[in-house]
Amino acid sequence: MNSKKPRPQRHAPSKRSEPLTVRFAAFWNSLNRQFRENQRQQKLRSQRRQRLQSKPAENQRWVGLRRALNFTWLQRRLKRSEQIRNKKRSRTDRGSWSWPRIAETLTTRDAAARVMRNGAAAFLLLTVGTLVISAVPLKITTPNWYLEVLALIGESIPVLVIACVFALLSLTLDSDDRANIAYRNKLLSFSRLGYILALLLLPLQLSCVAWLYGDTFNSNRAQRNSILSTSEALIAGAEQTTSKEQLVVFLRSRNIYISLETIAAAPLGQVQREFISNVMVGQRQQEKALAQNYQSTIFRYAASSLRVFVALTILAAFLRVFQAMVRRSSQQSLTANQPFDEALDQQPNPQPEQSELSFNSDSN
Numbered sequence: 001m002n003s004k005k006p007r008p009q010r011h012a013p014s015k016r017s018e019p020l021t022v023r024f025a026a027f028w029n030s031l032n033r034q035f036r037e038n039q040r041q042q043k044l045r046s047q048r049r050q051r052l053q054s055k056p057a058e059n060q061r062w063v064g065l066r067r068a069l070n071f072t073w074l075q076r077r078l079k080r081s082e083q084i085r086n087k088k089r090s091r092t093d094r095g096s097w098s099w100p101r102i103a104e105t106l107t108t109r110d111a112a113a114r115v116m117r118n119g120a121a122a123f124l125l126l127t128v129g130t131l132v133i134s135a136v137p138l139k140i141t142t143p144n145w146y147l148e149v150l151a152l153i154g155e156s157i158p159v160l161v162i163a164c165v166f167a168l169l170s171l172t173l174d175s176d177d178r179a180n181i182a183y184r185n186k187l188l189s190f191s192r193l194g195y196i197l198a199l200l201l202l203p204l205q206l207s208c209v210a211w212l213y214g215d216t217f218n219s220n221r222a223q224r225n226s227i228l229s230t231s232e233a234l235i236a237g238a239e240q241t242t243s244k245e246q247l248v249v250f251l252r253s254r255n256i257y258i259s260l261e262t263i264a265a266a267p268l269g270q271v272q273r274e275f276i277s278n279v280m281v282g283q284r285q286q287e288k289a290l291a292q293n294y295q296s297t298i299f300r301y302a303a304s305s306l307r308v309f310v311a312l313t314i315l316a317a318f319l320r321v322f323q324a325m326v327r328r329s330s331q332q333s334l335t336a337n338q339p340f341d342e343a344l345d346q347q348p349n350p351q352p353e354q355s356e357l358s359f360n361s362d363s364n
Contacts, residue, residue, distance in 0.1 A: 113174035116166040117183065123163035127156045143211040147308065150205050154311030157318075164191075164322050171329060184326060191323040198316035205312060209305040216301070220294045224287060231283040235276050244268055247275075 106114070134152050139145035167187055174180050234254060241247040247268070251258050 109173045110175055113170040116170040120163040120167040123159050127159050143208045146208040150308050154308045157311055157315050188326045191319060191326055195319040195323050198319050201312050205309055212301055216297055223290055227283055227286045231279050234279050238272050238275050
């Protein structure tokens, strides 16, 4: 095998082998070259500095023309007028509550539509405010409070009907289709919510009536038991007495004042029997009066609850019809122009040849 021998490395000629004069000449040339480059850079810097210093002076010549072309005076004028307009608008907004104004001019129908819509909102707010004021103070633990609130809702049905009629009539008067569509959608959502609330009031009213009847029955039973217990205690205490003095003391302890002289001539047994018979007669009278009062109370509650139930039923039926009318009117408004457009599309376009023939026949 042939063995590879390393090639001898070639060394660069060292600078020390050069003569001293050659090296001094090269150093002098590099120094001159660096000096000229420094002078060139200083010259460029001075030129650039002079150019920058003279540039603003040249720009000042065209400042007026540039401002005129950019209409800076007009922009400043418009900005100042906009600020003044915003200040006037803020002042008018503050005083709009005391003296409201309408900037745009309206037709009579549009003005009537807005008045009807504002009137419907005023009627609704008046009804809600009256209900809130009448419901104070709150008595959540008693059924009478709930029935009173439901009765107030039933009494406010005419006002709600007038508000709904105003809101529905405003749709026929306003000429702005976009405003009509937005108001119709709001009216449809309010009618749906009112119908749901009216339906929920019916079981609430029935549950409150049942609660009231239960409380009335419990109070009547408690009063009757009190009358029976009082009469039985009087009879038992009178029977246990063995002398007239004890009977008089017992009666005075029961807040029944009787003198001993009035019963001195009669025997004790006769006095006890007369007292027991009087107690039983008073018991029967109290029970009869309590039964009559209970019957009249039940009849009054039944009549008032029936009246409120009928009123709430009428309200729910009216809101259901009102919701259907609003939905139907919205559908009609969307499909009102379809037959007319279809009729226009179905009409044939006039042909030029037929028209020319007809014109020639007329001329002949």
